[in-house]
Amino acid sequence: MxxxxxxxxxxxxxxxxxxxxxxxxxxxxxxxxxxxxxxxxxxxxxxxxxxxxxxxxxxxxxxxxxxxxxxxxxxxxxxxxxxxxxxxxxxxxxxxxxxxxxxxxxxxxxxxxxxxxxxxxxDRPGIASPVPAEHGLGLILDAGANVDAKPQHLVQYAVMGSVYLKHVIGVQSPKIGLMSVGEEDHKGTDFTREVFGLLKDAPVNFVGNIEGNDIFDKGIDVILCDGFTGNVVLKTCEGTAKIMFKWLKSEIKASPLRMLGALIAKNAFKSVKERGSYESYGGSPLLxxxxxxxxxxxxxxxxxxxxxxxxxxxxxxxxxxxxxxxxxxxxxx
Amino acid sequence: MxxxxxxxxxxxxxxxxxxxxxxxxxxxxxxxxxxxxxxxxxxxxxxxxxxxxxxxxxxxxxxxxxxxxxxxxxxxxxxxxxxxxxxxxxxxxxxxxxxxxxxxxxxxxxxxxxxxxxxxxxDRPGIASPVPAEHGLGLILDAGANVDAKPQHLVQYAVMGSVYLKHVIGVQSPKIGLMSVGEEDHKGTDFTREVFGLLKDAPVNFVGNIEGNDIFDKGIDVILCDGFTGNVVLKTCEGTAKIMFKWLKSEIKASPLRMLGALIAKNAFKSVKERGSYESYGGSPLLxxxxxxxxxxxxxxxxxxxxxxxxxxxxxxxxxxxxxxxxxxxxxx
Structure with a gap:
């Protein structure tokens, strides 16, 4: 090719x-x-x-x-x-x-x-940004191509994300979670409630609303959101991870004993950094x-x-x- | 009292x-x-x-x-x-x-x-959720009281957040950042652009658009957003911090040597956890x-x-x- x-x-x-x-x-x-x-x-x-x-x-x-x-x-x-x-x-x-x-x-x-x-x-393209979830690859979709999205765009993203994960990554029945502010069906905005209703009838494995703290460890394959929310979520993850490493570094530097301990355990820090790195994913498909x-x-x-x-x-x-x-x-x- | x-x-x-x-x-x-x-x-x-x-x-x-x-x-x-x-x-x-x-x-x-x-x-109340920024207390406002917000609500939040920080916390001229998807003035949604225009004329220290990775280390005092975005941001911070500690723990447990190092440096981990904890803030004012x-x-x-x-x-x-x-x-x- x-x-x-x-x-x-x-x-x-x-x-x-x-x-x-x-x-x-x-x-x-x-x-x-x-x-x-x-x-x-x-x-x-x-x-x-x-x-x-x-x-x-x-x-x-x-x-x-x-x-x-x-x-x-x-x-x-x-x-x-x-x-x-x-x-x-x-x-x-x-x-x-x-x-x-x-x-x-x-x-x-x-x-x-x-x-x-x-x-x-x-109707509109969506960026599928990889996130290192516990169970494997998660996708934030849309991560920012379409910031003034309409409900039907998100339904199309759900279908496209499912197809991508199924055919390219080999996930059998990708779980679609709708980013909202509570897990109950009625929680969210007028916009998310409309998307929720449409997804129930769509040919995807829709598992319901999810929250910001469900991104990594709830087995969600597609974190579905409008491009504004998706971009904010992606950058918030990056910013939080960055500040935590910064704090850890400064706390370790606070004493020679801590520095010694950190030196001995340094491969653990390296592994966590690698696990959170985008390098191994390489890029976000524009679906x-x-x-x-x-x-x-x-x-x-x-x-x-x-x-x-x-x-x-x-x-x-x-x-x-x-x-x-x-x-x-x-x-x- | x-x-x-x-x-x-x-x-x-x-x-x-x-x-x-x-x-x-x-x-x-x-x-x-x-x-x-x-x-x-x-x-x-x-x-x-x-x-x-x-x-x-x-x-x-x-x-x-x-x-x-x-x-x-x-x-x-x-x-x-x-x-x-x-x-x-x-x-x-x-x-x-x-x-x-x-x-x-x-x-x-x-x-x-x-x-x-x-x-x-x-018109509407807003939750001012504390975040442990590098420079001191940051507030995510609104963190979820008003998920279908109108632009003028955010302007009121900006004023209320400024007053709270000034009079209760003692911050002289609180910096208000509008959560968006790019720092340039024109970046964002129709909604954020309207808020941006209104904030330029409001009696607050508006510093412009900010992004998800600006929450902790850009000196922003009020992270201004609608309640949906604010709630998602807050929970994404929590979820990211939680998963990083989880990964660190599992990577440390992967070898006895790493465990030894982590034991020696354990106060550093404890300090980072305390720094990120909501305990010392105690609660979010409903403004x-x-x-x-x-x-x-x-x-x-x-x-x-x-x-x-x-x-x-x-x-x-x-x-x-x-x-x-x-x-x-x-x-x-």
Whole structure:
């Protein structure tokens, strides 16, 4: 298969992107061609620095880069020759089947949504952000593509999240939990109550309302929410984990004895950090667009880029989009 | 001053409540009378078990208890003789100035809102839940009293949160951050953008949009949000902290060496736990009602109850409600 990688996307591009591409190509023989978009000379230099030369790589020049201060619509207006615009166009022209980008999330959503349009039965795309739940992979869906969502959008997300987990990850009957402010059926806002009613009749394994403290240890596979709530939840998890490590560090530094103990137990801290890291997931699928787009964390490491490319390949090979259209056709029947 | 304590409120009532009352009475000479509501015999037995006898205590019998499965309206309908209903009535009759309850949050909100009504200039009450920020006390406001909020409600919350922090906690110019999905002014939903516009003209120190990962370490004093978002944020913080301690424990138990190290450094873990604990804050003020109501965590310990009663006393002595009405009168002028 052919995959496009946004060579300029991410806080540490192109270095980490190129290093991630190198790891991905070494691992995946199913990649026939890997198209890299971005400034040709910059990418060539980065490839040389990383010692990367692979005949499967083809650089497709793009003169611009969407940066964090640009509006989401930049790839469609001010920066039509940006690396993400050119990447989306390559899929549109049929030259590749999937895009990975660790760049501006909103720009990736806008470029792919507008250029590729939606799958049949989908009104809005949703970002499925992985969270390290106790039982395995959980998905916060939508994590921020669609902040002014309508109830039917969430029902479509529930179906898409189920299909993704079933066909790509191999979860038999993914549990869908609706983020709310109490577990009882009637708890929540007018919006969540409407979604609740629609989900009862949808072809998914809806387990009811969940709360913010149910994300990790209640066996929920899809944490369903509007894009505003999902984005706030995701960043709150990150912020809480970060502050706890910070406090732990400062408390340990408070005495030489504590420092000694922490040194002896240091692998435990390392394991917890790894367990909570996004690196092994690599990226968040943007579900609902008519093509495969995997969104990486802005600060993606080479390992995260490699895993993001893996998620792109798996989404293609497991035919997630045709399956989504099939399942959505059952809605409202 | 006279304070009412809901003797039956909380998962560990009346035991923890009575023990907390004992601690509070030992510490606070400014409490003239402490009214305890609930079943008279049950409370007498618990007082005896705790070795509590203080002439300032007066038991006011209430034959019912609102439990976690009751609807929020129970104190006003099915359980009109509940401990929280009787507590709210005592303030209404002028026999006490503040209520502390660790019982059903929605029931406390409903009982006090309906019986006391709102302060002048307030449309809806908001729960100000304390979070242990790096710089000191942060407040998530609203943490769940008003889940279908209107933009003007959030502006009132911003004013009330500022007044509380200024007059009760002593923060000179409390920083108000609006929970959104990006720091730029235009980021967010139609709802948050409308709130943003209103806040620019409000008599508060509005610092702009904040994100979920800004809660602890950006010096924000009031994390302003609608009650749905606030409740989800609060519980997500709790859930993330809980899972991290769980993972750390299981990773430490994975080897005897790690266990040894953790034993040596154990005070560091203890300090982090204490830093994140709600116990020292004691309770969340319900701002906007015409009286003082402090809502405790359902699983409040004796220490949390003691501190909740302290927060109630301080809200009375610093005259938070008259100050709120003064400040709100400036809105729209």
């Amino acid at each position: 052919n995959i496009v990688v946004d060579g300029m996307g991410g806080d540490f591009a192109p270095k980490n992107v190129i290093e991630g591409v190198k790891l991905a190509l070494a691992e995946r023989k199913d990649i026939t061609k890997l198209l890299l978009t971005g400034d040709e000379q910059t990418l060539k230099n980065a490839m040389q620095a990383a010692g990367l030369s692979d005949r499967r790589i083809e650089i497709v020049h793009a003169s611009q880069v969407v940066d964090m201060h640009d509006p989401a619509t930049a790839p469609l207006r001010q920066k039509k020759d940006s690396s993400i615009t050119v990447a989306a166009d390559l899929v549109k022209k049929g030259e590749a089947e999937a895009v990975f980008s660790a760049g501006h999330t909103g720009a990736s959503v806008a470029a792919t949504s507008v250029k590729w349009r939606m799958l049949k039965g989908v 609902g667009v008519n093509g495969i787009c995997i969104i990486g964390h802005g600060s993606s490491s080479a390992l995260a880029v490699k895993n993001g490319i893996r998620v792109a390949c798996e989404s293609v090979s497991h035919r997630v989009n045709p399956h989504i259209e099939e399942e959505l056709a059952k809605l409202g029947k | 006279n304070i009412v304590v809901d003797g039956m409120g909380g998962d560990f009532a009346p035991k923890n409540v009575i023990e907390g009352v004992k601690l509070a009475l030992a510490e606070r000479k400014d409490i003239t009378k402490l009214l305890l509501t609930g079943d008279e015999q049950t409370l007498k037995n618990a007082m005896q078990a705790a070795g509590l006898s203080d002439r300032r205590i007066e038991i006011v019998h209430a034959s019912q208890v609102v439990d976690m499965h009751d609807p929020a309206t129970a104190p006003l309908r099915q359980k009109k003789d509940s401990s929280i209903t009787v507590a709210a009535d005592l303030v209404k009759k002028g026999e006490a100035e503040a209520v502390f309850s660790a019982g059903h949050t929605g029931a406390s909100v409903a009982a006090t809102s309906v019986k006391w009504r709102m302060l002048k200039g307030v 906007g009602v015409n009286g003082i109501c402090i809502i405790g965590h359902g699983s409040s310990s004796a220490l949390a109850v003691k501190n909740g009663i302290r927060v109630a006393c301080e809200s009375v002595s610093h005259r938070v409600n008259p100050h709120i009405e003064e400040e709100l009168a400036k809105l729209g002028k």
